[in-house]
Amino acid sequence: MMSPATDHSGGRALVVLSGGQDSTTCLYWALRRFDHVEAVTFDYGQRHRVELAAATRIAADAGVRQHLLPINTFSALGGNALTDVAMAPETGLRADGDSELPNTFVPGRNLIFLTFAAALAWQRQLDHLVVGVAQTDYSGYPDCRAPTLAALQQALTLGLDRAIAVHAPLMQLSKADTVRLAADVGALPALAHSHTCYHGAVPPCGECAACQLRARGFAEAGVEDPLVARCREEAACR
Template sequence: MKTPEKALVVLSGGQDSTTCLYWALQRFGAGNVEAVTFDYGQRHRIELDCARDIATMAGVVQHVLPIDTFAAIGGNALTDSGIEPEDGVRADHDKTLPNTFVPGRNLVFLTFAAALAYTRGIRHLVTGVAQTDYSGYPDCREDTLKALEVAIRLGMETRLEIHAPLMYLSKAETVFLARDVGALGALAHSHTCYNGEQPPCGHCASCLLRAKGFAEAGIPDPLVERTGGR
């Protein structure tokens, strides 16, 4: 009898990673999916609470790994309390990166996740990064993930695969996917606001993009409905 394939999902507690968690459950099956969450010194600790609650709802084992180096480096709005996240969504022609970009974050996350997967006998990593993300983070691009996958395979002598189900989806399409894989209930307990607010602040880039996606999909945001937000 063939041993079932297993997957490890990088779970931040946000909309995209929650959708990917339920995508993985549908693809690999209950009992074959685990989650890893990184405590990287993020200023909004609510993310960790949301990730824990969502993992419990999904019935998956969650690993929480401490990485405080990003907080020590600082210089971005997600780990440095002295920097406020920028409001609004940047124009397509604006090539500068927003101050919410944490340099190297996804590279480090996926490398640590691969190390954990190696010890757990798991060869599939799932991440919610998307090249269509309007923030333009370079570590969300497919080329970056493909290069990292090659490096991990060589460095760990493993057949590990990195899956990014949302890579080329619009925000509306990610909402449809969440609906199709049964993630909408869990999204009521997710968190994406750069200002760490619940109900969502409604004016940071993350809130605006999330609201736009649900509006274009014609589906009410479960989080907004639960918290009475905008």
């Protein structure tokens, strides 16, 4: 697992780009670090489908080739608020110490994402995977933790018979630190077109946990959210 440093190290990388704040920051982190960068976006039946358009816009603006891969099994499984329209995403942030997983947890999502990303990387001769997970997030998703990614990196390397390095530059960062990193790598303009809201609302609903976590990070960093600024300045916010 790599630190959030942005020194150039060369190599070819594939970024898992959802269109959200964290993955957009990671895309620009990767552009500073690697010689060649591509992006992969997964259509997994998410209810906040506006993020797919956001990812496409962000990749195009960055001049990065984007691969869009469909994965409909999560939608068929249901049982979580991101793919099951019968469930509403939880509102508000959980209290510190609350170990219960929120209903936005999609079991195995990042495991599957990185496995498909590694398969694509193998075909494209890309040796590095970059993903915007962070174990400091309030949610505590088990597939966002450092030991999970370390084990998966080993499994992918063995299963593909090729060294695959998994980078999670945000792993130990707070949301405020992630905002500061975005500023350092030049990602703030791109964040004006990113999407975080679990309800798919533009402007952000401000009520779901994802919106509140994002807003708190920008507030603590003392930086105005470029998405909020854009929605204020553009009546249609498109």
